[in-house]
């Protein structure tokens with residue numbers, strides 16, 4: 001069974017993760033993880049913190065001679081900013097930011113300093129989750145599964161191009177400062193971020209994730225908590241600031257008749273079952289159906305505003321402006337990378353449930369046997 005925990009605060013010494021359940025025999029180097037960590041750090045709209053950090057992982061356990069040994073994998077990412085914080089006298093934070101965990105967290109844990117909440121609630125934690133996801137991606141690559149993402153909306157600016165993109169188009173997205181394919185919209189998004197920054201405001205948006213070459217049969221309708229769509233939605237929803245998740249046609253399914261929603265089935269000689277459309281986003285009945293898995297996640301604007309909203313000072317009980325902390329104007333491009341990596345974990349979990357395998361070799365054997373079974377149908 002694959003599982004992981006993260007620990008670490010935004011301005012603490014380091015972020016850590018323990019990932020258990022990766023089979024033995026997977027080649028794994030720190031560099032495989034660092035690639036994903038640096039992808040997460042880029043993106044137009046980030047604040048000064050990203051100039052301080054240069055996230056690099058140290059693999060402390062679970063890997064020998066660059067191969068996993070089935071033991072828990074211990075990962076650590078140092079916070080460079082720790083050096084700037086460790087000897088500083090930090091005044092308590094007392095005016096909760098609307099939209100942040102500040103108020104509910106302070107009440108729940110009986111704190112008087114909101115910093116005890118915001119340090120752990122911070123999206124900095126996603127660096128650890130991306131490190132975990134990077135290991136999972138490495139495993140998925142052994143089965144030819146790849147995961148991409150792109151920004152399709154920032155504020156009101158939308159890129160409404162289709163989702164089935166070519167490798168060349170994914171490369172364009174990878175090099176876009178906002179991770180957007182359409183050049184006109186990319187320019188508009190950048191301008192909008194600049195305007196928000198000028199106004200002391202923040203912006204949200206939508207990212208789209210595509211998981212390609214996922215085999216049919218991951219997840220199940222048999223029980224509520226093993227439905228693949230439910231698990232992916234939970235994984236995406238758990239990313240800081242994500243407020244909605246869609247699969248395939250998403251919310252539009254509610255407005256169309258069945259004849260325009262469901263993907264007709266055909267049989268292509270030599271290839272097997274095929275669909276003309278993919279409105280289901282690659283999942284039917286909680287099970288992957290062999291088509292590309294298409295997900296979207298909507299992110300709210302960052303809760304820390306340079307021009308702060310009204311709040312209450314918890315110390316005085318009087319009206320006050322919400323706390324202003326250094327932060328990002330827009331983190332939607334980073335959210336796409338984070339989303340890819342949390343999806344990678346869930347796909348590995350579902351692959352293992354389907355195939356088992358304590359070693360990569362065993363998992364591959366089981367995969368080949370299963371694919372053979374499907375081909376015979």
Ligand code: EPS
Pocket residue numbers: 010047048049050053081121122123124125127240304325326327328
């Ligand atoms: C964050 C606030 C900012 C972001 C941070 C998330 O950090 P700081 O307060 O140090 O400027 O940059 O994101 C990261 C550090 C990161 O690595 O993504 C928040 O409050 O959630």
